[in-house]
Amino acid sequence: MNVTRFRRLAILASLMIPALANALPPETKKIEVVAHKFAFEPSTIEVKVGEPVEITFRSTDTKHGFVSKDLGLEKVVFSKDQPATVTFTPSKAGTYSFKCARFCGLGHGKMKGEIVVTP
Ligand SMILES: [Cu+2]
Numbered sequence: 001m002n003v004t005r006f007r008r009l010a011i012l013a014s015l016m017i018p019a020l021a022n023a024l025p026p027e028t029k030k031i032e033v034v035a036h037k038f039a040f041e042p043s044t045i046e047v048k049v050g051e052p053v054e055i056t057f058r059s060t061d062t063k064h065g066f067v068s069k070d071l072g073l074e075k076v077v078f079s080k081d082q083p084a085t086v087t088f089t090p091s092k093a094g095t096y097s098f099k100c101a102r103f104c105g106l107g108h109g110k111m112k113g114e115i116v117v118t119p
Helices: 003-023
Strands: 029-036 039-041 044-048 053-059 064-068 073-078 084-088 094-099 112-118
Touching: 029 044, 029 064, 053 064, 053 073, 073 084
Parallel strands: 029 053, 044 112
Antiparallel strands: 029 039, 053 084, 064 073, 064 094, 094 112
C-alpha cells in the first residue's frame, strides 16, 4: 500500500468513527444477582426502558433458577460452579415479578423478586 492510499484510508476511517459511535446501541447495563436459600440479592432490580440489560445469576449454595413470565424471560438454572446470564431490553415501564425456577427446598416458594422498569 502506498502512502497516498494509506492517507486516504486513514481520513476515511476517521470520518466513519463518529458515524459508527452514533449507530451503536446504548451500553448494556450489567447486573450481578446472587441467589441462596431462599432469596435473591438484590431482589429488586432497576432498569430503564430501551436500555439493554445483562443479568448474571450466581448461587452460593445449591442449584437455583430464574424465570420472569411477566417479562417473557425463559427459565434458566444456575449453580455454584455455573452461573447463568439473561439478556433483554425492556420495552415497557412497569414492575415485573420473577421467581426461582428450580425447586431448592422448603423456602423455594418465597424466592421472588421484582424488576422495576422506569421510563
Ligand atoms: Cu431456589
